[in-house]
Amino acid sequence: MQMNQTNYFNELERDVLSAMKKPNMSYWAALGFSASLLLMWALCWGYQIKEGLYVTGINNPVGWGIYLTNFVFWVGIAHSGTLISAVLYLFRAKFRNSFNRTAEAMTIIAIMVAGLFPIIHLGRMWKFYWLLPYPNQRLLWVNFRSPLVWDVFAVSTYFIVSLVFFYVGLVPDLAIVKRHVKGIRQRVYSILSLGWTGSLRQWVHYNKLYMFLAAFATPLVISVHSVVSWDFAMSITPGWHTTIFAPYFVAGAIFSGTAMVLTLVIPMRKILSLEKYITVDKFEGIAKVLLFTSLIVTYAYIVEFGIASYSDNIYELSIFKYRMVGDYRVIYWIMICCNSLIPMTLFVKKLRRNLVYLFILSIFVNIGMWSERFNIIISSLSHEYMPYAWGLYRPSFIEIGIFVGSFGMFFTFFLIFLKLLPVLAMSEIKEEAE
Amino acid sequence: MKTFSLNYIMLIAAMIIVAAVIFGLEQFVTPEQHGSLLLTLVFWVALVQGCIALVAAAELSNAKWILPLKKYLFSVYPLMLLITALFVIVGAQIDMYPWMNGHQDAWLNQPFFIIRSVVMLLLSFVFAHLFVRASLREQKNKNRFAALYVLMFVITQSLVAFDWVMSLEHPWISTLFGGYFFIEATYMAIGVSTFFCYFLLRSEGGKDNSAYQKTLRDTSTLLFGFSLFWAGMFFAQYLTIWYGNLPEEVIYIYERVSTQPFKSISAVVLLCLFFFPFTVLLSRKVKLIAPIMMFISLVIMAGVMLERYLFIAPVTSTVTIEFGMVGIEFALLLVMFVFAVMSRERTLKQPS
Numbered sequence: 001m002q003m004n005q006t007n008y009f010n011e012l013e014r015d016v017l018s019a020m021k022k023p024n025m026s027y028w029a030a031l032g033f034s035a036s037l038l039l040m041w042a043l044c045w046g047y048q049i050k051e052g053l054y055v056t057g058i059n060n061p062v063g064w065g066i067y068l069t070n071f072v073f074w075v076g077i078a079h080s081g082t083l084i085s086a087v088l089y090l091f092r093a094k095f096r097n098s099f100n101r102t103a104e105a106m107t108i109i110a111i112m113v114a115g116l117f118p119i120i121h122l123g124r125m126w127k128f129y130w131l132l133p134y135p136n137q138r139l140l141w142v143n144f145r146s147p148l149v150w151d152v153f154a155v156s157t158y159f160i161v162s163l164v165f166f167y168v169g170l171v172p173d174l175a176i177v178k179r180h181v182k183g184i185r186q187r188v189y190s191i192l193s194l195g196w197t198g199s200l201r202q203w204v205h206y207n208k209l210y211m212f213l214a215a216f217a218t219p220l221v222i223s224v225h226s227v228v229s230w231d232f233a234m235s236i237t238p239g240w241h242t243t244i245f246a247p248y249f250v251a252g253a254i255f256s257g258t259a260m261v262l263t264l265v266i267p268m269r270k271i272l273s274l275e276k277y278i279t280v281d282k283f284e285g286i287a288k289v290l291l292f293t294s295l296i297v298t299y300a301y302i303v304e305f306g307i308a309s310y311s312d313n314i315y316e317l318s319i320f321k322y323r324m325v326g327d328y329r330v331i332y333w334i335m336i337c338c339n340s341l342i343p344m345t346l347f348v349k350k351l352r353r354n355l356v357y358l359f360i361l362s363i364f365v366n367i368g369m370w371s372e373r374f375n376i377i378i379s380s381l382s383h384e385y386m387p388y389a390w391g392l393y394r395p396s397f398i399e400i401g402i403f404v405g406s407f408g409m410f411f412t413f414f415l416i417f418l419k420l421l422p423v424l425a426m427s428e429i430k431e432e433a434e
Numbered sequence: 435m436k437t438f439s440l441n442y443i444m445l446i447a448a449m450i451i452v453a454a455v456i457f458g459l460e461q462f463v464t465p466e467q468h469g470s471l472l473l474t475l476v477f478w479v480a481l482v483q484g485c486i487a488l489v490a491a492a493e494l495s496n497a498k499w500i501l502p503l504k505k506y507l508f509s510v511y512p513l514m515l516l517i518t519a520l521f522v523i524v525g526a527q528i529d530m531y532p533w534m535n536g537h538q539d540a541w542l543n544q545p546f547f548i549i550r551s552v553v554m555l556l557l558s559f560v561f562a563h564l565f566v567r568a569s570l571r572e573q574k575n576k577n578r579f580a581a582l583y584v585l586m587f588v589i590t591q592s593l594v595a596f597d598w599v600m601s602l603e604h605p606w607i608s609t610l611f612g613g614y615f616f617i618e619a620t621y622m623a624i625g626v627s628t629f630f631c632y633f634l635l636r637s638e639g640g641k642d643n644s645a646y647q648k649t650l651r652d653t654s655t656l657l658f659g660f661s662l663f664w665a666g667m668f669f670a671q672y673l674t675i676w677y678g679n680l681p682e683e684v685i686y687i688y689e690r691v692s693t694q695p696f697k698s699i700s701a702v703v704l705l706c707l708f709f710f711p712f713t714v715l716l717s718r719k720v721k722l723i724a725p726i727m728m729f730i731s732l733v734i735m736a737g738v739m740l741e742r743y744l745f746i747a748p749v750t751s752t753v754t755i756e757f758g759m760v761g762i763e764f765a766l767l768l769v770m771f772v773f774a775v776m777s778r779e780r781t782l783k784q785p786s
Contacts, residue, residue: 090659091495218659222666234677241678244609246670299588303609310541310596311607347581 041405338368
């Protein structure tokens, strides 16, 4: 028994660490492709900085185009990291440990990508630090009543806590990596592992810290996307100003983030031959989370429309009808199909356990969730109170370039992560096996 | 000592008697005093449905801590029948809803209002029954019934929120009201679970009760989590209305924080549902002391009752709540609740 376990542990270390070995051609090809998209992103943004915001499609009344759509989308993607690491940890859901490392890395990268979008949306982006409150000569302070300032606090707090959580989770694994590499890399991993030896005393402290961080991070999962939702709900724009927005956005964020975890982990498992550790059972757990959050989002869609019909508010009802049959109806129906109808198929156990199906579904969900944000932002702005002020929006090539390029940035960083850090939480998988 | 218990038929007979008594009592109430039965029902429907929903959610997520509490929580499901019967009495008092005077439309009209609630209450009873049976027999399809029950729970609680309570202030709206109600129902069910933990611990006496201690700890932790979750829901709703400051929306809050006694009650509700449980439950030791946990749960339930009073009472000058009546009706339902729990061994054995 003891012998078997030692063999299993050795095998686990070998399999996980072999992913960090010298990259092969397909890796370089993927990295090259992602990096070229990243380059496109940089060129588009550079051009926009040089020329000014007129190169975008944003106009009056649609002052928030797909830049803000992307911001909400990427913050949403960043959500499942802490959900899987912290919330599922507190609930002692074992299936989390096949995904938590990837999800946490994804969170960190997605917040960085998301954080750039409000800056990209600024006319004079070099003044972005004006968003931070700091003592200055003219005694000017940021407008604390603006939800955009709340965003600065919420997103940066989330980023810091997620980073700490990610790093703390990595420490025991970094010590394992240290044992397996040589030369300068060993020194680097040695410093990063903070002298971890794996003694009982260290583990006792470590577990306490991890539990504390998990408890601390859980309310953050709720707060961040609540604040993002308030960017909209605090205004009195029809279709935005509604009380359900905060929980609805949180559920939507977890929904899209979980889908992105599937999009990343299913190919990764295949390419890095990790089938033994990321079992189909564990995917089923994630698929259930996906189904659950899809149902919450669907509930919100129904309630929003139902209450708009129930009330005597003609503006609310008008905007919901406009979404369904107006200029952006295609986006609306894509959203309904991808977020509500197609995920219902996950009630079928066979489909929950079919990885090819889950992979395709996860892409649909991501398309659906992007469409949802587009639908909320653009349709409400283009069709507010006065018909005289209505107007349409169409993204320019620069905006589309920056949007597509943001995926390049995300995947470039993710591919680099695969080679620098262990992709599975080895110590946790060992703990489960014991 | 032989404890008192009823079988299924006797329980139903007792429910019929209670329904008849309440029906009789309600005949003495003037139309100006309607509202006491509604208040009693919006509390108990949440508690009873929440108990089953808690088990269903736990079963769906393969939670083990619920196992010792399962029978206790399940035992209350027949009360849904009593609640359905009592709702029909409320249906006869529908004049207290302002939309009855000329604002009736496709959704808000007397027959549909009553029918949809009755149908949903009965359906949730049926699915609760199927789920309880499947779960106790450890049938393979128990998760299917659990999911169906949760669906019914969500729809019914949303109806309770939007129809029974929100439409009292028609055309005031809040889209979160439904979600707020079913979260609160679950919050209360977790509170009730601490009582059951206490009874379990006591029944075991000096024996090894570490398994029950663990259940108590998990229940308490969940209660702590829900106190924070409740605050999040409350704040999401309050902030949106306050910040928007639209006259037609903010009036709901204004009515409840500007005049006495509602002003003080609002503060007490916040204290009972968030500040008190959250602060006390920060301590790890407290989570293992059953009597203290019971006290906290009592405070939470009192908070929910007061909050629902706050929702219903200030509506119009014609709806005032008769405290004596609320007391009697509440006590009758409490007695039935206790009967149902005490009779669990007999009623759950033969739910055919």
